[in-house]
Amino acid sequence: MTDKKAKKLDLSITNETVFSFVKTFIAILIALAITFVVLCVVSKNPVNAFITILTGALRKTRYIGLVLERTVPYTFAGLACGLLFKAGFFNLGAEGIFVMSGLIISIVAINPITTSPILHPLIAIVCGALVGGVLMLIPAYFKAKFNANELVISLMLNSIYVAIATYVVRNYFLSQSTSLIATPTFLETATIGYIIDKYHVSIMFILMLIAVIGLQFVLKKTKFGYQVRLAGTNPNFAEYSGIDSFKLAMKTNFIAGMLAGIGSAAQILTQASNFQPSTTVTNIGFTGSLLAMLGRNNPIGILVSTFFIKYLEQGTSVLYYNDTSVPSEIIAIVQGVVVLLVSSQYFLKKFREKKLLQEGLNEHE
Amino acid sequence: MSNLFTLEFITVIIRLTTPILFASLASFAAAVTGIGNIAIEGIMTMSALFGIIGSNLTQSAVLGTLIGVLIGVVIAMSIAFFSMRLGANAVLVGIAMNTFSSSLALFILYQFTGEKGSSASLLAPTLGSWNIPVIKDIPILGTLLSGHLVLVYVSVILALLFYILTYKTPLGMRMRACGLNPDAAKTAGINVQRLQVLSLIFSGIFAALGGIYLSMNYGKIYVNGIVAGQGWMGIAANGVANGSYGLLLIAALVFGAFRAFAIKVNIPRFGDLVGAVPYFAVFVTIIALAIINTIKVKKGNVAEQ
Numbered sequence: 001m002t003d004k005k006a007k008k009l010d011l012s013i014t015n016e017t018v019f020s021f022v023k024t025f026i027a028i029l030i031a032l033a034i035t036f037v038v039l040c041v042v043s044k045n046p047v048n049a050f051i052t053i054l055t056g057a058l059r060k061t062r063y064i065g066l067v068l069e070r071t072v073p074y075t076f077a078g079l080a081c082g083l084l085f086k087a088g089f090f091n092l093g094a095e096g097i098f099v100m101s102g103l104i105i106s107i108v109a110i111n112p113i114t115t116s117p118i119l120h121p122l123i124a125i126v127c128g129a130l131v132g133g134v135l136m137l138i139p140a141y142f143k144a145k146f147n148a149n150e151l152v153i154s155l156m157l158n159s160i161y162v163a164i165a166t167y168v169v170r171n172y173f174l175s176q177s178t179s180l181i182a183t184p185t186f187l188e189t190a191t192i193g194y195i196i197d198k199y200h201v202s203i204m205f206i207l208m209l210i211a212v213i214g215l216q217f218v219l220k221k222t223k224f225g226y227q228v229r230l231a232g233t234n235p236n237f238a239e240y241s242g243i244d245s246f247k248l249a250m251k252t253n254f255i256a257g258m259l260a261g262i263g264s265a266a267q268i269l270t271q272a273s274n275f276q277p278s279t280t281v282t283n284i285g286f287t288g289s290l291l292a293m294l295g296r297n298n299p300i301g302i303l304v305s306t307f308f309i310k311y312l313e314q315g316t317s318v319l320y321y322n323d324t325s326v327p328s329e330i331i332a333i334v335q336g337v338v339v340l341l342v343s344s345q346y347f348l349k350k351f352r353e354k355k356l357l358q359e360g361l362n363e364h365e
Numbered sequence: 366m367s368n369l370f371t372l373e374f375i376t377v378i379i380r381l382t383t384p385i386l387f388a389s390l391a392s393f394a395a396a397v398t399g400i401g402n403i404a405i406e407g408i409m410t411m412s413a414l415f416g417i418i419g420s421n422l423t424q425s426a427v428l429g430t431l432i433g434v435l436i437g438v439v440i441a442m443s444i445a446f447f448s449m450r451l452g453a454n455a456v457l458v459g460i461a462m463n464t465f466s467s468s469l470a471l472f473i474l475y476q477f478t479g480e481k482g483s484s485a486s487l488l489a490p491t492l493g494s495w496n497i498p499v500i501k502d503i504p505i506l507g508t509l510l511s512g513h514l515v516l517v518y519v520s521v522i523l524a525l526l527f528y529i530l531t532y533k534t535p536l537g538m539r540m541r542a543c544g545l546n547p548d549a550a551k552t553a554g555i556n557v558q559r560l561q562v563l564s565l566i567f568s569g570i571f572a573a574l575g576g577i578y579l580s581m582n583y584g585k586i587y588v589n590g591i592v593a594g595q596g597w598m599g600i601a602a603n604g605v606a607n608g609s610y611g612l613l614l615i616a617a618l619v620f621g622a623f624r625a626f627a628i629k630v631n632i633p634r635f636g637d638l639v640g641a642v643p644y645f646a647v648f649v650t651i652i653a654l655a656i657i658n659t660i661k662v663k664k665g666n667v668a669e670q
Contacts, residue, residue, distance in 0.1 A: 042476055090456055148655030151401070151456060152604045156644040156651075159597060163641030171634060289460050327475045332468030339461045345452030 020296060023348050027341035028308075031334045038333060043326050049319055053330075056318030057311050063318065065200030069270060070310045071303075072208045073098075073281075076263025077288025078295060078302035079215055080256040085289075086219065086297045087252045088232040090151040091139050094260040095285025096158035099277060100135055101128035101261035103165040105268050106183045106275035107173060109190035120189040125265040132261025133254040135161075140253035144246045158285075165277035175274060182276040192269045204266040208303075211259060216299040228252055260285065290335065293343045309335055372508045374629065379517060380583060381628075382621025384409075384592075386520050387575030388599020389617040390527060393610070395568035396603055397531055398561045399544040402568045403459035404444055406596030407466030409576030412437045414470045416577040417587045418477055420489035429489060430577050437573025440466070441565045449558055471589065484580075484587040491581040492516060516578040523571065528610055540564055572596065601647040607654055619643075 035053070039046040057063045080094045108124040138157065142148040166181055175184040192202050219225035227248055231238040239245055264281055272280050291309065295301030309331070316328040341347050388405050395402035412433040420429025444462060448455040471481055478486045492515045501511035531537035542550040543557045543564075551557050575595070580587040598620050606613035620643045627639045 092460070142652050142655060146652070146655035146659045148652050149604075151403075152600070152651055153648060155403075155597065156601060156604075156648045159594060159644040160641045160648065163637050163644075167635070167637040170637060283464065286460060286464055289457065290464060293457055293461070327472055327481065329468040329472040329475070332465055332472065336461055336465035336469070340447050340453065340458065341451075343453040343457055343461075344447055347451050349452075 019352055024342050026348065027338050030341060031337035034337055035330065035333050038330065039326065043323060045323070049323055049326055052319040052322065053312060053315040056315035059318060061198055063314050065198065067307070067310050067314045068205060069200040071307050072204050073263040073267035073284055074287060074291060074310065075208050075303050075306045076211065076259050076266060077284050078291035078306055079211060079299055080259040080263065081289040082292035082295060082297040082299065082302050083215065083252060083256045083259070085292055086232045087228045088235055089143065089253065091154045091253065092151060092286065092289055093136055093139055093154035093157055094288050096154070096161035097132040097135055097257050097260035098264040098281040098285045099165045100161045101132040101264040102268050102275055102281045103168060103277065104128055104131045105265050106186070109186040109269065110173065110184050112187060115189060117189045121192050121269055124190055124269060125262060128261040128265045129258040132257040132264070134257070136253040136257025137250060140249045144249035162277055169275065169277050180276055181278065182274045185274050190269060202270050204270055207262065212299045212303045219299070224251070290339045293339050372505070374625065375509065378622045378625040379513060381624045382618050383517050383520050384575045384578050384595045385598045385602065385621050386524065386617040387571050387578060388596045389602035389613050390524060391568045391571035391575065392600045392603035393606070393613050394527065394564050394571055397540050397544050398564040399547060400561055400565055401456055402444065402565060403456060403600060404440065404462035405572045405599055406592055407463040408437045408440050408569055408572035409579070409592045409596050410470050411440060411466050411576070412573035413576035413580035413591050414474060414587045416581045417484045417487060417489045420491065420581060421487040424490060426490040426492045426581065429581065430492065433577040434570055434573045437569040438566055441569025445562045445565045449561065474587065474589070482589055491585050514582045516574060516582045519574065524614060532610070598643060601643060604647045605650045
């Protein structure tokens with residue numbers, strides 16, 4: 001009997017996966033409803049404005065390209081945070097890693113190391129990834145060895161890294177052509193071009209897809225992935241079942257740091273022309289943690305939610321372009337409400353329990 | 366260097382310490398019952414903005430302040446709602462609130478002023494400074510104690526009151542019990558959740574006053590990015606203090622003095638790095654505490670055997 005049940009695709013609300021989809025969907029509906037109410041207050045033409053937010057990104061191929069391009073660094077940030085959360089680490093260091101990796105990537109990108117347009121960005125990406133991985137080991141080491149609070153440590157490191165990057169750029173790599181604290185413009189050979197020009201698809205986009213699928217596979221199908229999930233859900237059990245938690249912590253954090261570093265390269269080498277420590281990659285790491293929450297720490301979920309948020313964000317920019325009474329920051333409302341509701345364990349839980357109870361009673365009869 | 370230790374410089378230190386003191390109190394107030402409130406930066410931003418807007422709408426600085434504080438309490442309550450009622454992780458709710466607030470503040474500022482930079486176009490009365498009647502005429506003591514901004518006095522008084530509340534009253538004792546061991550507190554018949562909500566509200570009020578201080582007392586307008594990491598400084602101070610109220614106040618003062626020195630001394634090459642020293646201090650302190658703890662536990666184990 002159990003065999004038959006397992007084979008049948010369970011599409012009822014009581015199924016865990018279906019329920020999380022329904023929950024996310026309802027959270028999005030609530031967020032959009034709130035957005036509409038806000039639009040009614042601030043805009044003269046709320047219906048039109050609302051439709052623009054929902055469909056604005058589709059109006060020009062260039063807009064779709066921008067959505068795809070902006071999805072890449074944020075997805076990498078989301079993957080980094082998602083992996084850490086999944087393993088039970090409250091490490092918000094991705095924000096700082098984006099800055100420090102960005103610094104190294106930019107230093108590589110302004111120096112004529114090689115003339116090859118393939119090798120030059122590749123070196124930059126590898127350097128960024130390695131720096132990210134190594135720096136992420138700092139909070140991981142102190143957490144795993146001495147149980148030091150990785151949250152506070154990583155937050156402090158974020159501020160320290162911004163200061164270091166600003167110091168290095170101001171004193172050693174300052175551009176003479178602008179009054180800002182910025183590096184000189186990157187060399188032509190270092191910037192990453194598009195493979196599909198029309199949709200702004202670059203090699204970083206492909207790399208992101210590989211990372212998403214790869215991480216999904218690793219988490220679901222490998223021993224390492226199993227250990228990560230086990231350590232995240234029940235660290236004591238993981239410890240007692242013989243998992244070397246120190247080694248695992250170092251591995252997970254190193255991979256997360258590398259993901260953040262590659263994300264930083266995606267932002268810098270495709271979307272920026274120089275590096276400004278206080279603006280170029282600001283808030284990507286923090287947003288990554290929200291996207292991880294939204295995607296329930298699942299790689300594919302993170303990719304989908306990042307795309308969703310960036311899609312709406314493009315819609316809000318189009319809206320601001322047409323109707324200046326609604327600044328594009330309205331996206332924050334959608335993002336905030338969806339993230340808060342999706343991460344709420346008990347949101348809709350009563351409803352689900354009622355259904356479960358009903359089902360149980362029905363079966364009993 | 367000669368004019369470093371003048372009375373004016375002490376005034377500068379006091380002025381720069383106040384927002385950090387508010388933020389530190391906010392972080393401490395939440396931590397007392399075991400809640401990590403990392404949305405202090407966001408609350409400060411929103412309250413700084415709403416203080417000015419409220420003051421503009423009512424044309425009263427006091428009412429504006431109250432509106433700003435109210436917003437702080439509302440955000441604190443919503444953190445409580447999402448983390449306790451809906452079971453979301455408090456830290457993640459805090460991050461969401463921070464990101465949410467910085468964009469939302471921009472959005473609201475734009476609705477009221479039509480620009481995204483500052484509230485300069487909003488006419489809003491702000492809080493002034495206060496001269497203590499008799500003391501202000503005493504030569505040195507007068508400049509030292511009198512003539513400070515109103516919220517400076519408020520911060521000192523609140524710091525004192527909150528000390529009395531947490532350490533000298535039954536309510537404070539219960540709150541600390543929640544932080545030390547929530548299960549034991551529950552067994553002793555304490556309504557842990559209610560006290561946690563209460564401490565979050567305190568945290569919201571302190572953070573709100575910190576934000577209002579920046580926009581309506583220290584400055585006269587709301588500027589985008591006005592909080593500039595001072596909320597994190599408060600969290601940092603609380604991290605160093607590790608549960609000790611005295612250390613918390615000292616840490617806030619040290620961080621404030623540090624900012625004053627950094628501005629005054631203006632070390633040309635290393636200015637950027639100097640700004641990060643407080644964060645580094647916290648980094649080192651937390652690691653040192655963790656290492657000491659680990660050693661203690663190990664020693665304890667050996668002794669037991």
